[in-house]
Amino acid sequence: MIDRVRRFNRTVTQRIGALNDAFLSSDRSLGQARLLWEIGPQGCDVRLLRSRLDLNSGYLSRLLRSLKDDGLVVVEQSGTDGRVRTAHLTDHGLTERAMLDRRSDDAAASILAPLSVRQRTQLITAMIEVERLLVASTVxxxxxxxxxxxxxxxxxxxxxxxxxxxxxxxxxxxxxxxxxxxxxxxxxxxxxxxxxxxxxxxxxxxxxxxxxxxxxxxxxxxxxxxxxxxxxxxxxxxxxxxxxxxxxxxxxxxxxxxxxxxxxxxxxxxxxxxxxxxxxxxxxxxxxxxxxxxxxxxxxxxxx
Amino acid sequence: MIDRVRRFNRTVTQRIGALNDAFLSSDRSLGQARLLWEIGPQGCDVRLLRSRLDLNSGYLSRLLRSLKDDGLVVVEQSGTDGRVRTAHLTDHGLTERAMLDRRSDDAAASILAPLSVRQRTQLITAMIEVERLLVASTVxxxxxxxxxxxxxxxxxxxxxxxxxxxxxxxxxxxxxxxxxxxxxxxxxxxxxxxxxxxxxxxxxxxxxxxxxxxxxxxxxxxxxxxxxxxxxxxxxxxxxxxxxxxxxxxxxxxxxxxxxxxxxxxxxxxxxxxxxxxxxxxxxxxxxxxxxxxxxxxxxxxxx
DNA sequence: TCCATTCTCTGACTTTAGTCAGAGGAATGT
DNA sequence: ACATTCCTCTGACTAAAGTCAGAGAATGGA
Missing domain, CATH: 3.40.630.30 (Gcn5-related N-acetyltransferase (GNAT))
Structure with missing residues (x-):
């Protein structure tokens, strides 16, 4: 069984890893792209970003500034707590995030494309099952x-x-x-x-x-x-x-x-x-x- | 469907990504660990390593030398073609590779551990199916x-x-x-x-x-x-x-x-x-x- | 009110990952 | 035999990723 898990791991990281390269295909670094993605359309507290992306505060701050310098992000005081700062995407930032989104969609579609209709259904069914049980095992x-x-x-x-x-x-x-x-x-x-x-x-x-x-x-x-x-x-x-x-x-x-x-x-x-x-x-x-x-x-x- | 693929992607990279960190938990860099792993117990031609790990020749050469300096690897002329060099693991290298192997096993086991016996069977079945179809889609x-x-x-x-x-x-x-x-x-x-x-x-x-x-x-x-x-x-x-x-x-x-x-x-x-x-x-x-x-x-x- | 804590940012670092051009030896085709 | 190609290695780079110590502002509890 353990062997099977490891084999799954290998195949999936290979295939899905390629999918993740959609993020790298923009001219941003992976760190910037992940951050841009994680901020989201509604904006996000910096502290939350730090815990979600599991980044060192100094590093996050620097990444955030590079996005700010490129006009993708604005950072402002959070309303409730003066220490906390909130990052928001500018229109420019939203556009770029939408592009990441489209690329990820395309990459996901490219996994389904070579399969027959029946195989697609089987794949999705099995994916849902794996996901469900991986979530269960994460608890x-x-x-x-x-x-x-x-x-x-x-x-x-x-x-x-x-x-x-x-x-x-x-x-x-x-x-x-x-x-x-x-x-x-x-x-x-x-x-x-x-x-x-x-x-x-x-x-x-x-x-x-x-x-x-x-x-x-x-x-x-x-x-x-x-x-x-x-x-x-x-x-x-x-x-x-x-x-x-x-x-x-x-x-x-x-x-x-x-x-x-x-x-x-x-x-x-x-x-x-x-x-x-x-x-x-x-x-x-x-x-x-x-x-x-x-x-x-x-x-x-x-x-x- | 595309949404499902992306969601699967997210869950799996999170959970399986953690599994891959077993490689990082040694004091080697990820590149060194991957190389050590890929050389394998039988040794491997350098050119094959380059294509399998998809590494720049200069970089691979450098990684190989760092492993050589640590006494994990020896590199020698290949028998059939004088241009090709072959990397072999020393006893020390084999020991360290075995440790990586055990860590990966442990990590895989930790995914199964929280699940009931029935859930484990379901997970493995679904994993085999996903793997099969991902391979089909990679062709x-x-x-x-x-x-x-x-x-x-x-x-x-x-x-x-x-x-x-x-x-x-x-x-x-x-x-x-x-x-x-x-x-x-x-x-x-x-x-x-x-x-x-x-x-x-x-x-x-x-x-x-x-x-x-x-x-x-x-x-x-x-x-x-x-x-x-x-x-x-x-x-x-x-x-x-x-x-x-x-x-x-x-x-x-x-x-x-x-x-x-x-x-x-x-x-x-x-x-x-x-x-x-x-x-x-x-x-x-x-x-x-x-x-x-x-x-x-x-x-x-x-x-x- | 004051002290400890929290949150963010900055400067000064290090390590990792990787590129590029070129050198030198070995093999191959003509 | 000679030019060309192949394979590996080296030196000199660069960019990304990340760490660490500390500064400064805001908050919360005693």
Whole structure:
């Protein structure tokens, strides 16, 4: 399999690398072209450009100035924060960016051109599949302090989604607690999934004194659904639970959350009688962990 | 569709680009690492390295010397040609190359690691498909003088294959002619398909004075079968024929060539009575070209 | 209010990647 | 045998890519 990945890598970089040379075929350097592209029609904060292109601030500043000198870009103070500067494309810059865009289109078209109609369809289908799974594999799952901004943003999104999907909304204060204290080791654990450092999902476990624990806060952002992320979060939580000598995992859920219910059943949770009085719950599930099959947890730990 | 190709491009270069950084993570420069890799365990002629890495001779020479100075490589006269020099890896060089290999393996594995077993299978399947079709799209079909070395090598391979597959072998002199004269415009046309400048297939058409022409010399190298190349060559020949006011295409073939027969039928050739006395033919086919659907020929012309 | 931090820019660097012209030795065709 | 071509190497360049330390302005928190 690894061999296959490497072979794919070789073929694709060869063919697609040629495609990227469209960027080089202008009289700008690659760095300038990438920057021109990344600024985009709406403009972009310099700090954002720096992180997106992963460039040293001195170097970026210099690139930006060379574009400014050529009249493609203007840089001005950002409205909200006086330290931040925002780059905008001039008309001239927009024209040149449009040319890059057209060249990239042509290059992409030249990949499809030699193929038959049927082959094109097959290629696009396979490309979509590869892309989907590469994105899935890019998602990073890390243990995260619930006070971290990424964690907070996930929990906020989670609550907001519940309040939309539940009949009659959702009020966290009426629900059984899983506060920051309870989701911080050793009391519990919160995992956050991120894609390109944007938080896109979470899941938590709340340990009890006996060998039991509860799964809480399972949420996956709409943009990354269908990538198996829920299953992955759940599996990682189980690994952590097993490492903490947990034998039984329990959870409750609402009938509106049908994908979640399907997931729980699919990975071995079975319905049990209500084990608490959570007002928003319609179903209660339980799973006994099989410690023999539990692999060692190997999650990178994000700085708290 | 073009949009999809570009999106694939973006995702893949991001994810696979990171994989390629395994090469950069050594303390060698990218150029040195690529060279070290390309020399390989068996060693390699310098001229071959130059063409494979597409490097300027001065630059390559310099890179090679830096590796030599570090004791990774030795360069010596090639046995057969005193002008050519051959690079070999020393033990030290082999060790360092093995490290690059291991890093690339690790990087490839890190793409599979976050995925479930099922997702891995899906990814590999889709990767194989993308790769197959990208290779198909990389094949270049060009009109070629039959005296060109590439053309000669294809025709030689074609005859050799016929002599293996036909019962009782194949003797070109007994067969109806399609010599170099007859396959050179305006008498006829030979198309050669190449992959990374290696000839991998051919197909020819021999024009007659009436609006008829014959398809000859259809051959696809075993390494690139299943990529739709035969169909593409045939379609391109038809386009050229139509551009030369040909209305009817004819061809004869041997019963041993079952893939070819299948292809001819699939693209609209129907069997007719023997129209010549080719001793090696078992079937005769004919197709009437529909000029309305013939697109303009857009083949790049290789220098003759 | 003050101090630490953030953000951008500048000058002074280095390394990498690459080009170009030409030299010198070896092979090839006539 | 001789001119031509091929292959490699060298010196002298250039451009791109990037690093580093620090300056100056703005912001945020104690």
């Amino acid at each position: 990073l799952v890390t243990a995260c302090n619930p006070r971290h901004p990424d964690a907070r943003s996930c929990l906020r999104a989670y609550f907001s989604e519940l309040s939309h999907r539940f009949d009659g909304g959702f009020d966290p204060t009426r629900s059984i607690s899983a506060d920051e204290e309870e989701l911080t080791p050793p009391a519990g654990l919160l995992l956050v999934a991120s894609l390109h450092s944007e938080p896109v999902g979470c899941g938590a476990v709340k340990f009890h004194d006996d060998a039991r624990a509860e799964i809480k806060r399972m949420w996956v952002a709409p943009t990354v659904r269908g990538l198996g992320l829920g299953r992955r979060l759940l599996a990682d939580l189980e690994v952590h639970a097993a490492a903490n000598r947990i034998r039984t995992l329990r959870l409750e859920t609402n009938r509106a959350l049908d994908e979640a219910i399907g997931l729980y059943r699919a990975v071995g949770y079975h319905e049990v009688l209500a084990f608490n009085d959570e007002p928003y719950a319609d179903y209660w599930f339980e799973k006994t962990l099989d410690r023999s099959t539990a692999p060692a947890p190997n999650l990178p730990d994000r700085e708290h | 270049l079909v060009t009109a070629c003088n039959p005296r060109h070395p590439d053309a000669r090598s294809c025709l030689r391979a074609y005859f050799s294959e016929l002599s293996h597959r036909f019962d009782g072998g194949f003797d070109p002199t007994r067969s109806i002619s399609a010599d170099e004269e007859e396959l050179t415009p305006p008498a006829g046309l030979l198309l050669v398909a190449s992959l990374h400048s290696e000839p991998v297939g051919c197909g020819a058409v021999k024009f007659h004075d009436d609006a008829r022409a014959e398809i000859k010399r259809m051959w696809v190298a075993p390494t690139v079968r299943g990529l739709g190349l035969g169909r593409r060559l045939l379609a391109d020949l038809e386009v050229h024929a139509a551009a030369n006011r040909i209305r009817t295409l004819r061809l004869e073939t041997n019963r041993a060539l079952d893939e070819a027969i299948g292809l001819y039928r699939a693209v609209g050739y129907h069997e007719v009575l023997a129209f010549n006395d080719e001793p090696y033919a078992d079937y005769w086919f004919e197709k009437t070209l529909d000029r309305s659907t013939a697109p303009a020929p857009n083949l790049p012309d290789r220098e003759h």
